[in-house]
Amino acid sequence: MNYIIGISYGHHESSCTLISSNGDLVYIREEWLSRVKNDYRFPIFSLNFLKDNFLNLEENLISICLFEKPLKNWLGIGLKKNLSVLNYLNKLRQFKKSDIYFEKEIKKVFKSLPEILYCPHHLSHIYSSELLLRKNEPNTLNLVFDGYGEGLSGVIYKGQGDKIRLLKQYQTKSSFGLLYSALTEWIGFSPNEDEYKVMALAGYGLPIYEEYITKNIIFYDEENLNLEINQNFFNFIDSGKPTIKISFEKKFGRLDKNLPILEQTNIINVITSFQNIIENTISNLIKKLISKNSDSKQIILSGGLFHNSKLVGELTRRIDFPIFVSPTPGDAGSSIGAAYFAMLCNKKNYLRVGKPNPYIGPKLESLKNYDHLFKQIENKNTFSKVLEILNDDQIISIFSGYCEVGPRALLSRSLCCNAESKKALLKLNIIIKKRESFRPIAPVISTKYLHKFFDFNPDSIENSFWMGQLIWPKKTTDTKKMPFCHIDKSVRAQVYDENNVVHKQNVPLIIQKLLKENFILANTSLNIAGDPMVFFPEDLYINCKRLEIKYIMQENNLFELINDN
Amino acid sequence: MKKKSTLNLNWRHLSFVEYASGIEVFHAALFFKKEKKLQKKILDHALDEYRHSKYFYDLSKKREDRQQISTSIGLINIGGLSQSPFPAKKNKIIPICSYLYVGELRAIEFGKVVLLNYKDKEIQDVFNIIDKDEKNHATGLMSFLLKKNIFLVKYNIFINKLSFKFSDQKRFGLFSKLKTNAEKFLIKNVFRIFPESIFETKDNNNNFSEAYKNRKRLS
Secondary structure: OOEEEEEEOOOOOOEEEEEEOOOOEEEEEHHHHHOOOOOOOOOHHHHHHHHHHOOOHHHHEEEEEEOOOHHHHHHOOOOOOOOOHHHHHHHHHHHHHOHHHHHHHHHHHOOOOOEEEEOOHHHHHHHHHHHHHOOOOOOOEEEEEEEEEOOEEEEEEEOOHHHOEEEEEEEHHHOHHHHHHHHHHHOOOOOOOOHHHHHHHHOOOOOOOHHHHHHHOEEEEOOOOEEEEOOOOEOOOOOOOOOEOHHHHHHHOOOOOOOOHHHOHHHHHHHHHHHHHHHHHHHHHHHHHHHHOOOOOOEEEEOHHHHOHHHHHHHHHHOOOOEEEOOOOOHHHHHHHHHHHHHHHOOOOOOOOOOOOOOOOOEOOOHHHOOOOEEEOOOOOHHHHHHHHHHOOOOEEEEOOEOOOOOOOOOOEEEEEEOOOHHHHHHHHHHHOOOOOOOOOEEEEEHHHHHHHEEOOHHHHHHHHHOOOOEEEOOOOOHHHOOOOOOOOOEOOEEEOOOOHHHHHHOOHHHHHHHHOOOOEEEEEOOOOOOOOOOOHHHHHHHHHHHOOOEEEEOOEEEEEOOOO | OOOHHHOOOOHHHHHHHHHHHHHHHHHHHHOOOOOHHHHHHHHHHHHHHHHHHHHHHHHHHHHOOOOOOOHHHHHHHHOOOOOOOOOOOOOOHHHHHHHHHHHHHHHHHHHHHHHHHOOOHHHHHHHHHHHHHHHHHHHHHHHHHOOOOHHHHHHHHHHHHHHHHHHHHHHHOHHHHHHHHHHHHHHHHOHHHOOHHHHOOOOOOOEHHHHHHOOOOOO
């Protein structure tokens, strides 16, 4: 048996991926084990977990691959003479903590060093998507947009595997990822963490600044597919200075910290305008790309920007072409691409052809071994008990099967309730999860329900298997009966396909039965807002206690939290 | 006892510190999978730490400007959460419990200073609750440790006190200030004399074969 490991760390969301010659593909996100949200440190917990769970890993490890070129990334931006002293100070500090010391870190875990490889940053993104989506098509167009990596903010490649070639690259000053982070910071949220909240807010405004932004801030040259963001409004280069410049605040104002965000109409209108411009620009860029590459039959999107499910939803509904986004398009998923690159370098092909599978995390431990924390509810008919709990507007947690690879809970580590009950939704969203009221909850729907009530691009529907895109109801659909719809009527649904083998294997049978009967489940991640998703049964205990959740479902068993207080 | 002028409380930071403690205690609980009763007690201890963090978070929301600190940076740089929080490997019960015990003693000491200096009722109430919890934890841990080899326990407590003191010095002491000044000097006077071209890298990732050729290079 041979093993290959891919690793990503150093910026945010570090992770590890193992590929074995047996065809195993296992992904672990460091935050699940360390319990630090967006943990960026070297994934020592994950590597030790792999060592504990894969026999003779160290002896049979042939390559370890990092997801980027660390020195190139460190040099990438911010080494010009006119930058601030603080920028250089940050650079110096980053150097000491950066992944340049990758080999040294590896030595802490493995006594004998295997072959150490470095995969270019954006290739890691592309390979990660290619491996997860398993859509073999030699002329695939790969579009990557993220914050920055190795001095670039985006690339376009054509091809797959070892037949891939660069078409275009974008510099940091045209970074839509950094633009979105800057807006996140501007409205008082944490950049590189809370971008999804900005996306949710965009649904509440009017795009009144679209014309101004197109003329003065975001420039798109359709002929050459060039992008540029006016650096008189933003600063993406000097880390010692604020990202938002005074001229931006002069034009668009500042957040009033004493007023609820939803009452600040102008701020929300700015957000909506930028979201729309990004959608229009990327949409036009893709259309042009398709027209220039008529031999291509699909587009695959990667990079942190495509976590924006509104953007992906708009692209798939506007463009009649197969467009796919991976379940984990950001840096966290890049360890998968790094492992795949190492496999290509070793001229191996360990992975069998299969369906896209977002459940490649480790299998969750059985709760039956934790009878000091959870009590199994003996019931002849667990299905009717689950139905009774849901119809009573109570919340049920699911801790079952294999962990989901991406940031979205896909009924492996989920909190669920009846999505058609306003009372249950309010309880789950505001009281239990304590999320901002402007953020909607995602439902899980069956393909039958989808076809009946929603418009969607059938070529790209797989993105909804992992909540990668928004969908919109048909004009004839009465959305009053759908309290899970967002303010703009969009829905970030997880679609369950009863004929899909991956769904059959990973979704608990009771939940499958509910979905087949057109029960709509609300689904959110099993964690306290701002914490990593649960991983150990001990985590589950802590989280259920803090969230005051009583019932837990695993496989087809129902458990109750032991509460001695 | 420290006077108020030297005690500059930042509620958000305290919230990170307590949260980091919760995570450390949680990791300790993972070492005791076979001792179920003890594990549950340790998990309940972790729950208390998370609750304390919430008290400080609520105080921060009421009394401070919302600070934009990402969770990971907050927990690691401010909360002081190290990657391997225990000076021990698996099944080393005494070092782990001693580490937690010293942490509790430090929290109790800190609480005393705050109670003496802050007369605001809300703050006093919060610290009184926390003080009671921390004392309970410390007593529980000590009574557990007393059943073990007392020399090993004393040795581990001593080592942990020393290492906490050293890490405080490293983070906030003179050494840290000197280091920052030295770095600034380096940047102003040395770093910027190099021509920019030194920092330019070649673009060598245009296709797979180039990436393959350079697969072992850091740039």
